[in-house]
Amino acid sequence: MGNLQPHQPSTDPAASQRSFVAALLANQSGIHAFLVTLLPREDDLDDLQQQICLALWEKREQYDPARPFLPWAYAFARNHALKHLERKSRETGIQHFSGPVLEQIAFAREAFDASIEDRRRTLDACLQRLRPEQRELIRERFAGQRSLKDLAAASGVSPASLTMRLQRLRHALLRCIEQALAAKEAT
Secondary structure, eight states: OOOOSOOOOOSSHHHHHHHHHHHHHHTHHHHHHHHHHHOSOOTTHHHHHHHHHHHHHHTGGGOOTTSOHHHHHHHHHHHHHHHHHHHHHHHHOOOOOOHHHHHHHHHHHHHHHHHHHHHHHHHHHHHHHSOHHHHHHHHHHHTSSOOHHHHHHHHTSOHHHHHHHHHHHHHHHHHHHHHHHHHHHHO
16 A cells, blocks of 8 residues: 655755655555546556546645645545546446445545554554564564574474464554554544
8 A cells, every 4th residue: 555644845846846756656556546446447547547646746736745645646536536437427328436426435445544554553553562573573474585484493493383472473463453543542
């Protein structure tokens, strides 16, 4: 997915443009996934995404770099998708989602993405609470290319023992995430 973080403001126009391009590139997959959610067919998806990126670039001066990039980009994507579907309906006579239905789908997707990003940040915070060797074990097992058998051999434990250790760490992370999210909801 993308990055909900804002791109960094700059007084240097070239630096500001580089920052905007970096934010746009970092969020391409998020914009693409958002469009897939809104469009019933993928025929024109790539062309529409290019049009949206061009529109974002042309309107980059309107973007407030202190705010997250992806919700701003979603507004452009939602508007372009709605216009695209209206045009396709006129051309083909096939009725697609109405504007209000498309808006509801778009808002649900935006809320889902924000929720996922919040959970990802919470996971990162919970990972930081683990001891360094625990974080490294999680990283090697789930982000690396090493098998459980290889990791167990390198750690000097049986695969079954390592499986139990990983299971305890996953449960600890799950509890941490659930508690942190519950605390956020309570405030």
